[in-house]
Amino acid sequence: MYRTLAALLLCALAIALPASARDVPGELTTQLDAQLQANRERYGIAGQAVLVAHNGSVLYQGTSGERDPSTHAPATIDSIFAAQSVAKLLTSTLVMQLVEQDKVDLEAPASRYVQGLPIAWQEISLRDFLNHSSGIAEYYDRKGEHWVSKGYNGLAPDLAAALKVAGSAPMQFAPGSRVQYTQANYLVLTALLEAHYRKAYPAIARERILQPLKMTSTSWGVASVPAQRAAVPYIGKDGQLQPANEDPWPDYGWGHADLQTTVGDMNRLLQALATGKLVRTATLETLWQPQKLTGGGSNFFSTGWDTTRSDGYTQVGHDGGTRVRARLAYKGSLASGYWVFVYLTNGSARNVWSSTLVESTMAVAAPQEFPHAVLSERLIGYALDESTDATQAMRSWLRDSNGVPTGELERAINADGYAIRESFGARKALKVFALNSELYPESANAWDSLAECHAALGEKETADRLYAKSKALAKPSP
Incomplete structure (x- = not known):
């Protein structure tokens, strides 16, 4: 099943949609329907409702699964999620x-x-x-x-x-x-x-x-x-x-x-913010700047909004534990355009983190805009793909067409490896960490993460050898 799903999604992600995706609504709907089904099968999601919008236009609303598995009542767009x-x-x-x-x-x-x-x-x-x-x-x-x-x-x-x-x-x-x-x-x-x-x-x-x-x-x-x-x-x-x-x-x-809500209501909230109906957009853009911590680094909360900056976008929102997430993404300023992603579930067997789910829809809706999300989704597919030629295909894609800046790729692959380990276990994540160490053989961090994964699998001898390699690479030159 994993191999079939991986092949389907890799094919879908290979199609580069225009930035707004509005020129191919039928195709986008088919692809996002497939992504929701893949997510449900991968993570054991009970029921889910998803909405994607761009510049005020809803591009996709879809559901799959059951809002109440005990009665097999299906999830709908109007289902109210915790x-x-x-x-x-x-x-x-x-x-x-x-x-x-x-x-x-x-x-x-x-x-x-x-x-x-x-x-x-x-x-x-x-x-x-x-x-x-x-x-x-x-x-x-x-x-x-x-x-x-x-x-x-x-x-x-x-x-x-x-x-x-x-x-x-x-x-x-x-x-x-x-x-x-x-x-x-x-x-x-x-x-x-x-x-x-x-x-x-x-x-x-x-x-x-x-x-x-x-x-x-x-x-x-x-x-x-x-x-x-x-x-x-x-x-x-x-x-x-x-x-x-x-x-x-x-x-x-x-x-x-x-809070109890629907995808439609969360869209109303994020659309209102993006267009200055609740707070002026200039105020929001100022308040969504990172707070510098006196202990070093920046706070990932900006006025209480979970905030990341990736692919030139400011992405703000919040989760409701592992189950749900609402995200608003804009590049430069809200006036220059924005995306809304709302992903609501009522739980999953693997307790998959909601950011992974949101990013799976970002990867399909606008792959050229969100290459880090595409990378994450491709790596998940790779980790689950049991075919013998998957590694070479992944190497080629990472080398030639992944869209993530070279200086960010190693760190991004490493972070995705940990997310995969959390959802699918160390054995599946091992492929990703091993690939990263092959791509970046001089990286102490890549070898350290691979060693940690082997240690989690109880493979102490291999882990100790890799930890020693990482330690040697981390030593400053004399």
Whole structure:
């Protein structure tokens, strides 16, 4: 099966579509339908709904699988998926509106706007809370199958209590020095919004985002979703799907979790942002610049949006765990054109990361625009292809026509190898790491990753030999 799927997708990816893909809608639909089916078979996806748009035009909407495997109810475009932390995009947008109106200053301490924050948090900037670089602790821990706040049988009963739990723990690091994704950061933002508007967070989000954009299928909490439209969450365990049975989040946590939505509603949100309907595009382009960390490097969150820069594009969005992702991509400025990718699933047997799924659609919809996504998809196909001539074909493509700048190729192949290892195991990823070491025999990093993969397979002798080779290459010349 893997060989057949790989051959089908390599053929599809070989067809170079125009940048907008609007000239071949029928062909694009066929190719993306094939990609969704391939993803479902590769990763054991229960059900999925996908939308791709370019410059305001929806190029593709498609589904496959079941929104409820227990009843075999099919996923549809109108199915409502648990998007979880995509909720943070609404919260970030509401804060960005206040920034644009000069009502809040991202560099000012959040305590200027929120009364009663813990003493240790008094000087932490609003930007650090938005970008998960505050250093504060979480307001709950995992206890068995449930989330529990310290001192309570379950989660803290209200927002003030939850903030007190987080504040009672030691700071994890100096604010602004590094990143630690923490839901408690967004409790502070929820408190800020409620203090400013003097109403509950859901009412603020409805009035300022959901209602103006007619996002009528978006809400919070599983209980808010009609049973006939609910995509029931599943999780992978030992390669098999099983019901996720997730605890609902309290309503004070809706600023960071428990969002329920459709591909159409997420498209409305991203389209509105891309065209300046919620926040001016010039403001967004400024706020989506990377934050420099005092510990070195840049934060991969920009005003709370997961941000990458690849193929000349700024790509912003957020995931909802491994299951869902919404992404907006633009080159230079939003006015010069933008892409929207929304990929919603209700779980997969392999718990495949949502960025892999989104990039598979980017590779098909606009291969000339997103060569790194094409590389990722080609390498996945290669890892799963058991034919004897696959390696030579892959070498030739990497040498002649992959589209990724030479200086970025080794690192990109290496990163894709780790993603493949996560989804399919070390044995499948071994092919990719071995190929990278063949292509870049003087790279200490390539040999180190190959050694690590052999070690994961229990092949200690081979791993030790390769680690020694990597170490020797890493030594500076005398």
